[in-house]
Each structure stands twice: as structure tokens, then as C-alpha cells.
Amino acid sequence: MSEVATQIKVPPVPAGLEREPLVNNNRSFGWISDRVSLITEGKTPKWWWAAFVPSIILLGLLGAMLFYQINTGVGVWGNHHPTMWGWDIINFVWWIGIGHAGTLISAILFLLRQRWRTAVNRAAEAMTIFAVMCAGIYPAMHVGRVWFDWWLFPIPTYQGLWPQFRSPLMWDVFAVSTYFTVSLLFWYVGLIPDLAMMRDRAKTKIKQFFYGLFALGWTGSNRHWSNYEKAYLILAGLSTPLVLSVHSIVSLDFAVSQLPGWHTTIFPPYFVAGAVFSGFGMVLTLLIPLRSMCHLEDIITMRHIDVMCKVTLATGCIVSYAYIMEFIIAWYSGSAMEKFHFMNRALGPMWWGWVMMMGCNMVVPQLFWFKKIRRNLVVVFILSIFVNIGMWFERFVIVVVGLYREFLPSSWDYYKPTWVDICTYLGTFGLFFTLFLLFMRFLPMIAVSEVKGVTPQADPHHPAAGGNGGHH
Amino acid sequence: MSANAKPYGLIAEFDTTTSVLHAAEKVRDAGFRKWDVFMPFPIHGMDKAMGLKNSKVGWFSFLGGVTGYATGMLMIWWMNAVDYQIIVGGKPMFSPHGAFPPSYELTILFGAFGAIGGMLFLNRLPKLHHPLLKHKRFALATHDKFFVVIETADPKYSETETRKLLEAAGSKRIELVEE
Numbered sequence: 173m174s175e176v177a178t179q180i181k182v183p184p185v186p187a188g189l190e191r192e193p194l195v196n197n198n199r200s201f202g203w204i205s206d207r208v209s210l211i212t213e214g215k216t217p218k219w220w221w222a223a224f225v226p227s228i229i230l231l232g233l234l235g236a237m238l239f240y241q242i243n244t245g246v247g248v249w250g251n252h253h254p255t256m257w258g259w260d261i262i263n264f265v266w267w268i269g270i271g272h273a274g275t276l277i278s279a280i281l282f283l284l285r286q287r288w289r290t291a292v293n294r295a296a297e298a299m300t301i302f303a304v305m306c307a308g309i310y311p312a313m314h315v316g317r318v319w320f321d322w323w324l325f326p327i328p329t330y331q332g333l334w335p336q337f338r339s340p341l342m343w344d345v346f347a348v349s350t351y352f353t354v355s356l357l358f359w360y361v362g363l364i365p366d367l368a369m370m371r372d373r374a375k376t377k378i379k380q381f382f383y384g385l386f387a388l389g390w391t392g393s394n395r396h397w398s399n400y401e402k403a404y405l406i407l408a409g410l411s412t413p414l415v416l417s418v419h420s421i422v423s424l425d426f427a428v429s430q431l432p433g434w435h436t437t438i439f440p441p442y443f444v445a446g447a448v449f450s451g452f453g454m455v456l457t458l459l460i461p462l463r464s465m466c467h468l469e470d471i472i473t474m475r476h477i478d479v480m481c482k483v484t485l486a487t488g489c490i491v492s493y494a495y496i497m498e499f500i501i502a503w504y505s506g507s508a509m510e511k512f513h514f515m516n517r518a519l520g521p522m523w524w525g526w527v528m529m530m531g532c533n534m535v536v537p538q539l540f541w542f543k544k545i546r547r548n549l550v551v552v553f554i555l556s557i558f559v560n561i562g563m564w565f566e567r568f569v570i571v572v573v574g575l576y577r578e579f580l581p582s583s584w585d586y587y588k589p590t591w592v593d594i595c596t597y598l599g600t601f602g603l604f605f606t607l608f609l610l611f612m613r614f615l616p617m618i619a620v621s622e623v624k625g626v627t628p629q630a631d632p633h634h635p636a637a638g639g640n641g642g643h644h
Numbered sequence: 645m646s647a648n649a650k651p652y653g654l655i656a657e658f659d660t661t662t663s664v665l666h667a668a669e670k671v672r673d674a675g676f677r678k679w680d681v682f683m684p685f686p687i688h689g690m691d692k693a694m695g696l697k698n699s700k701v702g703w704f705s706f707l708g709g710v711t712g713y714a715t716g717m718l719m720i721w722w723m724n725a726v727d728y729q730i731i732v733g734g735k736p737m738f739s740p741h742g743a744f745p746p747s748y749e750l751t752i753l754f755g756a757f758g759a760i761g762g763m764l765f766l767n768r769l770p771k772l773h774h775p776l777l778k779h780k781r782f783a784l785a786t787h788d789k790f791f792v793v794i795e796t797a798d799p800k801y802s803e804t805e806t807r808k809l810l811e812a813a814g815s816k817r818i819e820l821v822e823e
Contacts (some may be wrong), residue, residue, distance in 0.1 A: 182772035201684060297707035326723060334723035338732050343745035350749040354756045361760060368784035369684070375646055388764070389771030392785045394668075394690050395683040396767045402699035407756055410705075414752045419744055625685040630661055631816075632687060638662040 178203040180629050182636045187387075194288055196470040198636075201624050203470070208618045209373055211466050218541045219465055222527040227605035234599025235239045237592055238313060244317045250589040253290060256573045259593040260310045263566040264598065265422060266450070267307035268348065269563060271355070272415055273451020274300025274449065279411035282404075288479055290622035294366075295462070295612070296455050297462060299387075301609040303454070304352045306600040311344070340424040346419040354414055358407045364390050364400075365621040385642045419447040432513035433574045436501065444492035446566060448486035449533070452480055453559030460553045462612070474547055481546040484559060488537030489568070495534060509579065514554055517573050521586065532562020652775040653679075653795040654806055655782070656815035661687050664790035667813035668693040671792060674809055677720045682776070682785040708758020716747025721796035725758045725788070772801040779821050 182198045185191075213625070233425035241248050251258040274296040281289040324345045328336055335342050337475050368390035390396070420440035427439040456477070463472040502510040517526050536558045539545050546552065576587045613615070624630055633639040658664040661683075666680050672695045681690060714727065724730065725738035735742070758776070764770070776782045785791050792815070794806050803820075810818050 201721040205684075205787050263728065270646070286783045325683055326719060332728060334728050336730055336732060337720045337724050337746060338735055338739075338742045340745075343749075344748040346749040350753045353753060357756055357760055361763075365685070365786065370781035388769045389774060389777075390786075391776055391782075392682045392684060392687070393767075394683065394694055396769070397683070397686040398696050399699045399701050399763045401707075403759045406702060406705045406759040410709075410752045410755050414749075417745070417748060417752075424745075436795045491810070579813050621685040630685060630687070632661040632665040632689060635661045 174353075178206075180627075180636055182628055192473070192475045193628075194473070194475070195289065195623065196473050199470055199627070201627070204618075204623055204627075205369055205373070205620055207468070207471070208616050208620050208623075209528060210611060211372065211617055212370070212614055213373070216613065217465070220613065224609050225446065227602050227609060229601025230599055231606045232602070233595055234309075234598070234602050236569065237596040237599055238309070241313060241592060241596070242318050243395065248592040249588060250587060252585070252587075254578045254583045254585060255572055255587040256423055257571050257575060257588050258587060259597060260314045262564065262571050263597050264307050264310035264314075264566045265443075265571075266311075266564050266601065267303045267399060267604075268351075268422060269419065269447035269450045269567075270445035270454045270560075271300035271303040271307070271351070271451065272419060272444070273455050274298075274303075275351075275355060275358075275411050275415040276448050277455070278410040279415065282408040283412060287626045288476055290390060290619055290626050291366075291476050292455065292459060292480070293622070294359075294362065294619040295459060295617050296451075297355065297362070298608060298611045298615075299454060299458060300355050301352070301447040302604050303357065303451075305607070306604050308348060308352065309600065309603075317321065340421065340428045343421045344425055347418045351418045358411055358557065361400075361404060361407060362619055362622075363615065364388060364618065365392065366616040368392065369620055370616065375529055388446050416444055426574075427557075427604070428456070431578070432502075432507065432509040433498075433517070433570070436498065438494055438497060438501070442491060445487045445490035445494070446563060448468075449484060449491055449537075451494045451560060452484045452564035453556045456480055456484070456552060456556035457560060458608070460556070462617070466612075466617065468618065471623060476553060477549065478543070478546045481540045481552060484556075485537050485540035488533060488540075488559070492534040512578075513574070516573065516577055517569060520573070520577065522569075522573050522576070525565050525573060526553075529562055529569050532558045533566060536562065612632065651796050651803075652821045653793050653797075653801075654777070654803070655779065655812060655819050655821050656792045656810040656813070657781060657784075657817040658790040658792065658815055663814050664792065665689060665693050667792050667810070667815065670809065670813045671794065674800070676794055676798050676800055678795040678801075680787065680793050682782070682791040682793065684786050684788060684790075687790075691705060700766060701759055703757045704762025704765070705759040706759075708711045709755035711758075712750035712752070712754030713747050716750040717743055725748070773823055775823050779819075781817070781819070782821075 178200055179198050180200045199207075249258060249260060251260070273292075277289050277296045278293045278300075281293075309449040312318060315321060323329075323333075324335060324342070335345075337343075364387060367383050367387035371380060371387045374383055376382040420443065423439035423443035426434040427436060429435060459472055460477070463469055499514050505511075516524075536555055539551075539555060545555075574585050576585045627635040627636075628634045631637060631639070656667070658667060664681060664683065665687060668690060671679055672693065681694060683690070720743040721738045729737055731737075734817055776785075781789070783789065792810065792813070794801060794810070800806075
């Protein structure tokens, strides 16, 4: 299919009006399909196996840990009085927060007409779905008797009992399950035209059958595109309030309680900003190696990395503001318990958690003010890992430091995770990377039809398409 | 497949978005009804060039959203205030505030079902078969080419006249597709 040139001729833009292009080297439509499809059609690269084998092993570790925990009970974790929420809730919030960047890119940036999103949205949405799957494991296991998880849903039972909807934990059930369902559907709807492309390129019967089945008979008809684009716009419009509500409701799990450090109205916006911050950290961690491994430098350009660093910086500044504001509120509240909690957070026995949080989330992202740093892939990659670590410590500070020194000093106790906590957490990385590696090997990792749509030759009025440069 | 296959329509290939957009305007102005443009990505302005009305998907989504919100509120009211009352912290049996978060999520969930279901229904998808998918060149409709197809079922269709129109619109490759 490559009888056509891989590059198109784009006439020079008048001086002063140049913008850094979204697709480098004036790539043609055909080049974009060929380049992206090569990841699934070419031979399995060695690095893929090198990443897949350890991921599968870690996934096995997750299975073993969950089996052990279900058989023995939640006592195998470090949770104990007064720290009844430990690594399980930290990791639940951490994983679900990571998912938020995917929805921000796919929905909010779509509504804001940020055309650069097309290069990264498919992979980021996949990241969202897999991260929510990892997150979902924790509350399901945390209830202790996993076999009663279905009591969380309003299903008529022999007991005639219903869930108690005044509890934020029930709100969480609805928020997280809706978030997972809608993210999956949004991702799938976006995939339909690209699955049709895979079907039309497929050389084997099996591929033709499976890509064809999931492409639903898509032909690229404009009568279809018209309804499709409207549905996509509505899904973006629905996902935007959804993503804002999910982490708000997660924060209400804390904020509706009466605990110092948790009972605060700043939590919903602060959690949402933190979630987007951590999610962009993970997007950068994933895409910086992938763009060079899969030779996608012309599609995920330095401009894309640069903009994502700026979003990380902006959300990092919002969480920094919240961290400082929490102290000011504690001082201004006049509540002895609040004041004690925040003094204990910074100067108590777990001061190191607070220092890690402040260092990684408040200080490190400030480096993104410098263009030299935003354009240095190695540095950005390292900084993105700091963001991931910092956001883990933020949840550690909220959950564990919020609990281990509660109202009665006689109840105080230090918290330590067990080996099961640590191995379960490592295991969720196995689940995440196994799914992500399978995704990138079998599905188009870049939203091909959307990237084609943002090239200069896609605009019928652009000189590159033969247009006269004017308007209708 | 019978030996004397019926023709489905004429397919005309175009290389650029500009040429296919202008061709669509010509076909629209000639008054055809059963015709379509096929392309690897949506071209801005094509709906207008084809004379299409605004998509009706929004209504399906709106109905879904209303259903979701009503389901949430009624379900929570009936479960916690009517069918099995549990007193928690002296709070009222039903309050719209406590019931709002799950109802809000159900609004979005059913709204999304409405949008996707409506899109598939209006597009008559999924479809297991389409005459164009058997046409060799048509595989490029998801790659880098643009196609205008006028069906034989259109009352204005005539093999010679329609072919002339498509030629005049600038297509260099026009073929007959079989049913």
C-alpha cells in the first residue's frame, strides 16, 4: 500500500506565522497508518519480550498474594488499630488517580480543542482503563470477605436488605464502576475506525475476522462519521464531569469523616488536581520510552512532551497550593486536634513521608519552568518517576499519617506494611504492564484516524491539500 | 453470489480532501439522495458539502441521562426510605443530597449508553456485510484515499450521466461496484 510518497509538500508559511507542527516531517496519511500498524504487524521485538516476561511473573505474584489473602484474611496486611486503612487504600487512590490523566487528555482536552491530544490519547486511555482495574482490586479485597462483594450492588437478595446509600463508600462504588464502564466505552468508540483500518490491512483470515468483528462493519461513510463525531463529542462532554466527580467522591471517603486532616472542604479539588498530576507523570513515564522503541518520534513529538510537562507543572502548583493551604486552615481553625495533626505530619515520627511528598510534588516539578529541561527526554523521564513516587507518598501521608496518631494517645501505634502488602503492590504493576504490553502489540497504539485529521493536508482549505487557503 | 451480479453503484476515487469536498458539493447540487462519501477521517465541512442535517445522537443521550438520574433517585428513595428503613445517625430516611452522587453517576452512565446506542442505531451498525467492503480499492478508504459512491437505487442514477458528473468532479478512477 506504499506506492505513494511518505511525505507531502507543504508550502512555506509566511514569516511570523510558523507553528511547530503536530506531525513532524510533513508525513502523508498513508505513512501514519503504515507507521502505527507496523507495531502490531511487524515481528515481536526483543524488548517487548524482555518487558512482558517480568510483567507476567509479577502478575503471577499478584494472583498468589490475593489467593493467600482471601484464604487467610486481611490480617496478612499491616492494617491494624488505629491504622485500619493502609497500603490497600493508598494504592487504590494512587492507581485510580493515575487513570485521571487519560480521561483529561481524551475528554477535557477534546472539549478545549487541544489538537495535540490526538497523538497520545489512545495510549493514555488504555492506561486509564488498566489503572482503574488495578485500583478496583483493593477495595474489593479490603472488605475482607471478598465473596460478599456483591452486597455492594443494589441486587435483591433473600435477606431483603439494600445498600446504605448515605455512605460515601456506596457513592464510590457507583463512581468507580461508572468511570470504568464509560472509559472503556469511550476508548472502544475511538478504536472503531482504527479497527476498520486494521481489518482492511489484515493479511490473515483470523486477523480479518477479529478486527472485522470489533470494527462492527465500519466503512468510513460520512453519514456515519456525522453521528459518530456527535456521539464522541457527547461522550467527551459526559466524561469531563465524570472524571471530576470520581476523584471528588474518592476524596469524600475521607472528607465526610470527622478525622483531623481528613475533614476538610479543600479535598475534592485538591484530589482531582493531584490525580491529573500523577496521571501525567505516568503518561510521560510510559510514552518517553515507547516513542523511541516504536519509532513514533514524528507523531509523539518534542512539542507533545513539552506540553505535557507544562500540564504537570500547572497541576503540581495546584497541589502545592493545597499542601500549604491545609497548614494555614489548621492554624486558622483554632482546633487543637487539627493543629496537632499538621505538626505531627511535618515533625512527627513519619516526617519522612511528608518530606518525600513535598520534595517530589512541590519542589521537583518547578524544574519544568525551564524549556531546556522540558526538551530533555532523559531528565523528563526521571522527573516523571519522581512525580509518581511523590504522589504515592501524598496518599501515604493522608491515609497512614492521618490515622496512626488519632484522638486518644493510648490508641497510638506505629504502622508498618507487611511483605504481603509490598508483594501485592508489585503484583499490580504486573497486571498493569501485562495489559499495556498486550494492548500495544494487538491494537493501534496511536489514534490513527484522529492524527490524520490534524495534519495540514486534512484541511480542505489548506494549500497542502490543494485548497486556496481561504474560508467558506 | 449469482453469476449476473446486480450493480450496487458507481465508486469514484479522489486523492485530496479539497477535491473530494468539491465533488461532494457537485453531487449534492445535482440532487442525488442515495449517495455517500467515504474517508479515513472526518473532513471538516463535509456535512455541509453533503447537505446533511445535524445528527440526532444528542436526543438519545439526553433520554439516557434523564432515565439515569430518575432511576438513581427513585431507587435510593425506595430502597432506603420505603422498602427497608435503616436509621443512620438520626439522618432523614431520604435526602436528595445523599442520593445525588450515585444518581449523578447513573446520569452519566445511561447518557453514555444513549450516545453510543443512538450512534450505532442511527448508523445501522453493527453490520456483517456491505457491498463496498468486497471492492478491492475500497480498502484504501481507511488508509489515504477518499471515495464518492452513488447508488444505482437513486432515482436520478444513470450509468452514463452519473459517470460524466463524477468525471467532471475530478475523479480519475471510476468503477462499477457489484451488489
